[in-house]
Amino acid sequence: xxxxxxxxxxxxxxxxxxxxxxxxxxxxxxxxxxxxxxxxxxxxxxxxxxxxxxxxxxxxxxxxxxxxxxxxxxxxxxxxxxxxxxxxxxxxxxxxxxxxxxxxxxxxxxxxxxxxxxxxxxxxxxxxxxxxxxxxxxxxxxxxxxxxxxxxxxxxxxxxxxxxxxxxxxxxxxxxxxxxxxxxxxxxxxxxxxxxxxxxxxxxxxxxxxxxxxxxxxxxxxxxxxxxxxxxxxxxxxxxxxxxxxxxxxxxxxxxxxxxxxxxxxxxxxxxxxxxxxxxxxxxxxxxxxxxxxxxxxxxxxxxxxxxxxxxxxxxxxxxxxxxxxxxxxxxxxxx
Amino acid sequence: xxxxxxxxxxxxxxxxxxxxxxxxxxxxxxxxxxxxxxxxxxxxxxxxxxxxxxxxxxxxxxxxxxxxxxxxxxxxxxxxxxxxxxxxxxxxxxxxxxxxxxxxxxxxxxxxxxxxxxxxxxxxxxxxxxxxxxxxxxxxxxxxxxxxxxxxxxxxxxxxxxxxxxxxxxxxxxxxxxxxxxxxxxxxxxxxxxxxxxxxxxxxxxxxxxxxxxxxxxxxxxxxxxxxxxxxxxxxxxxxxxxxxxxxxxxxxxxxxxxxxxxxxxxxxxxxxxxxxxxxxxxxxxxxxxxxxxxxxxxxxxxxxxxxxxxxxxxxxxxxxxxxxxxxxxxxxxxxxxxxxxxxxxxxxxxxxxxxxxxxxxxxxxxxxxxxxxxxxxxxxxxxxxxxxxxxxxxxxxxxxxxxxxxxxxxxxxxxxxxxxxxxxxxxxxxxxxxxxxxxxxxxxxxxxxxxxxxxxxxxxxxxxxxxxxxxxxxxxxxxxxxxxxxxxxxxxxxxxxxxxxxxxxxxxxxxxxxxxxxxxxxxxxxxxxxxxxxxxxxxxxxxxxxxxxxxxxxxxxxxxxxxxxxxxxxxxxxxxxxxxxxxxxxxxxxxxxxxxxxxxxxxxxxxxxxxxxxxxxxx
Numbered sequence: 024x025x026x027x028x029x030x031x032x033x034x035x036x037x038x039x040x041x042x043x044x045x046x047x048x049x050x051x052x053x054x055x056x057x058x059x060x061x062x063x064x065x066x067x068x069x070x071x072x073x074x075x076x077x078x079x080x081x082x083x084x085x086x087x088x089x090x091x092x093x094x095x096x097x098x099x100x101x102x103x104x105x106x107x108x109x110x111x112x113x114x115x116x117x118x119x120x121x122x123x124x125x126x127x128x129x130x131x132x133x134x135x136x137x138x139x140x141x142x143x144x145x146x147x148x149x150x151x152x153x154x155x156x157x158x159x160x161x162x163x164x165x166x167x168x169x170x171x172x173x174x175x176x177x178x179x180x181x182x183x184x185x186x187x188x189x190x191x192x193x194x195x196x197x198x199x200x201x202x203x204x205x206x207x208x209x210x211x212x213x214x215x216x217x218x219x220x221x222x223x224x225x226x227x228x229x230x231x232x233x234x235x236x237x238x239x240x241x242x243x244x245x246x247x248x249x250x251x252x253x254x255x256x257x258x259x260x261x262x263x264x265x266x267x268x269x270x271x272x273x274x275x276x277x278x279x280x281x282x283x284x285x286x287x288x289x290x291x292x293x294x295x296x297x298x299x300x301x302x303x304x305x306x307x308x309x310x311x312x313x314x315x316x317x318x319x320x321x322x323x324x325x326x327x328x329x330x331x332x333x334x335x336x337x338x339x340x341x342x343x344x345x346x347x348x349x350x351x352x353x354x355x356x357x358x359x
Numbered sequence: 360x361x362x363x364x365x366x367x368x369x370x371x372x373x374x375x376x377x378x379x380x381x382x383x384x385x386x387x388x389x390x391x392x393x394x395x396x397x398x399x400x401x402x403x404x405x406x407x408x409x410x411x412x413x414x415x416x417x418x419x420x421x422x423x424x425x426x427x428x429x430x431x432x433x434x435x436x437x438x439x440x441x442x443x444x445x446x447x448x449x450x451x452x453x454x455x456x457x458x459x460x461x462x463x464x465x466x467x468x469x470x471x472x473x474x475x476x477x478x479x480x481x482x483x484x485x486x487x488x489x490x491x492x493x494x495x496x497x498x499x500x501x502x503x504x505x506x507x508x509x510x511x512x513x514x515x516x517x518x519x520x521x522x523x524x525x526x527x528x529x530x531x532x533x534x535x536x537x538x539x540x541x542x543x544x545x546x547x548x549x550x551x552x553x554x555x556x557x558x559x560x561x562x563x564x565x566x567x568x569x570x571x572x573x574x575x576x577x578x579x580x581x582x583x584x585x586x587x588x589x590x591x592x593x594x595x596x597x598x599x600x601x602x603x604x605x606x607x608x609x610x611x612x613x614x615x616x617x618x619x620x621x622x623x624x625x626x627x628x629x630x631x632x633x634x635x636x637x638x639x640x641x642x643x644x645x646x647x648x649x650x651x652x653x654x655x656x657x658x659x660x661x662x663x664x665x666x667x668x669x670x671x672x673x674x675x676x677x678x679x680x681x682x683x684x685x686x687x688x689x690x691x692x693x694x695x696x697x698x699x700x701x702x703x704x705x706x707x708x709x710x711x712x713x714x715x716x717x718x719x720x721x722x723x724x725x726x727x728x729x730x731x732x733x734x735x736x737x738x739x740x741x742x743x744x745x746x747x748x749x750x751x752x753x754x755x756x757x758x759x760x761x762x763x764x765x766x767x768x769x770x771x772x773x774x775x776x777x778x779x780x781x782x783x784x785x786x787x788x789x790x791x792x793x794x795x796x797x798x799x800x801x802x803x804x805x806x807x808x809x810x811x812x813x814x815x816x817x818x819x820x821x822x823x824x825x826x827x828x829x830x831x832x833x834x835x836x837x838x839x840x841x842x843x844x845x846x847x848x849x850x851x852x853x854x855x856x857x858x859x860x861x862x863x864x865x866x867x868x869x870x871x872x873x874x875x876x877x878x879x880x881x882x883x884x885x886x887x888x889x890x891x892x893x894x895x896x897x898x899x900x901x902x903x904x905x906x907x908x909x910x911x912x913x914x915x916x917x918x919x920x921x922x923x924x925x926x927x928x929x930x931x932x933x934x935x936x937x938x939x940x941x942x943x944x945x946x947x948x949x950x951x952x953x954x955x956x957x958x959x960x961x962x963x964x965x966x967x968x969x970x971x972x973x974x975x976x977x978x979x
Contacts, residue, residue: 090831349605
């Protein structure tokens, strides 16, 4: 790729016709990614989008880069092989709540704890869209769906706290149609290691407006807490903030000018977990980069060990064949 | 090439004669070190120039309760001065380290065979644990055998007492004492074992010395003790063999070296993704030590991640390899389909074990043939090849890599627990004689599913400018590879995938007859690790004048082009298999021949005598 040529969002769009339902939040995410990549100076030849199965996993077909639409739940495992085989590639994983947390939960956990250098975008719509509307592992208790006509009874998984529990070193949140999504994507890309990004994505057909209580324009200011490193955790136009309640050892909503407002330190894992789990009825939803604390990446450790233990050794197949104890037979076999 | 010889070949003429071959089985508690004892005896035997075959037989439990029958671990070796192809039917010598080992193994012993037993372990408690009411060494229940019983434990303690070890530590050298005696019995050199002990315990020289002392004491006991003249020294002459350099090799070793060779011939780095499972894990262990050959090994979180990572690595331009046993292969099934659909090279090694489900993890079987050939959703053909012996696994590994990269397809390579763990002498191949099949990645002017003369699509690595494209498990249009559900496209792509695998038959040798003639009254048709017993049985029957031939199939999918015509030249076809009749069904299906089953589903290899009896019955 000639670095002189400045790419545009259009250059990242493949010739494939996009086939999501009209009004699907996936369109907004696709646009955000296609707009962000030129700003990152990414090279389509060197970029690979790997996905599993689900509505979101159609994503790679619409990017004019390399793409691999794999099987349900396994994007993380395929991406691990891609990155280990060629650490130079810029790997993006596109997955959904069912793909990453239900059928593929195991691979998501291990990718995060290994800290493979990649961006993992989890489109969370709290529903199975492609299979026509069954409840998902992130659906709230009481979700009515074709498979739970009387309401779901199991408690949902929280993607951000799952990621933190698995040992992720970067956990962020964004909203499909929110203009700050590109900034979140840029932060994820800048992070060296596994960058876990949960994107609240509206499924207009099977779970419309499920995130409305914090994404609707009318309540956005009151119910969204956008985190900035080194800045006070303020929301509601600065009138409110998040403080730490010493007596209960948990978070509390305080007045913006109270002097109790916490300053966001992304490297504070304990606070990140509290932010991720703030109850929706009493608190705003924490958005932006909740946690970032880089650590050595898996593929770099593998490459380094491969190099170190190979130093001074020759890839000599003849010697390998002859290793161990050998003996020479000189006589011809007897013929009777 | 078809070999046709009506008369006895020189190989047949020098076939293993009972007098020239001895079968020894070492049996003890799983903590007694019987596999180590057997392994070292094997090495000394190989260095003495005998041909040999071994059969390690161990429990699934790492440390089963001591003294119990289910904790018995055994190692059998058949060695001789002529060609040896099986671990032997019935042992001539049984070394029993405790009552349980005797109980489990005595029935297999040859009539008149020799039992060497450690009386130090035949306590009332151990006898009870093994289910003996009476001490068999003291009643006449072993009258059919020769029995030498003495206190090996006490003699070991005596031999190592100067090293100041605890009682427990000292008794760990019992296996070396026993090995010393066995080495004396068969006139084997102790030095290789001494060297090995010194290397193994380099950091604990006192342990090395204690073991060497025990080894020497066992050897000296044979030389000097008056043990009733029943134990005598045998000398087995070296076996005739092709001149050249030899080593012993297990299937897991030869397979790992074969994969390394295959990757070199293809000019590719190798990515090996695997998840531990018995009996496939040794392959992961061997390859993880060979990083200087451009190998990245990845112990994945599960079987699915193991194969998916290998597929991802192949997509990115490495030779992706994954390995497992039946239950793990079942988990990989969906991903094998993905590799079929995306037409990426991949080698899948299945070290088969007894099934279904968890089955018999440490026992051998060849019951995954259907799984290999048919075990996926949709019409998902893949080439399947099967190794016949530890040494053959090397060639099969190279062949699997060749087919995978030339035909852009997953290839299943079948071995089994017996091949993976058993050892045999191996004439070391000359790596410089291999024919390279260097891969050329596409660089420009090509469509993702544009096919070459073989029917293969190009291999395009991410990172290649101008060839950005998307692939996946969804059906696609020919040539471009764009998503397509069009009926014509699905029909055409399905046929193209079949045609590509059929075309593999153009690149493989015609089926040969490995013993006997190209037509006749009876063909014994096998695949995989049944080679040894079938071959020996056919050889013995032919020596007795019977018209029987041995055909052994390496390429199971696709079959060699001449196989159908060849089979039709025999009046009868018997297919001995360690399953309920899987190759038999495939042969009947594809060639409409009256192939008859001969099945052994016991977790144990065939005995030569069993197959010989089937031949006699068929020709009666």
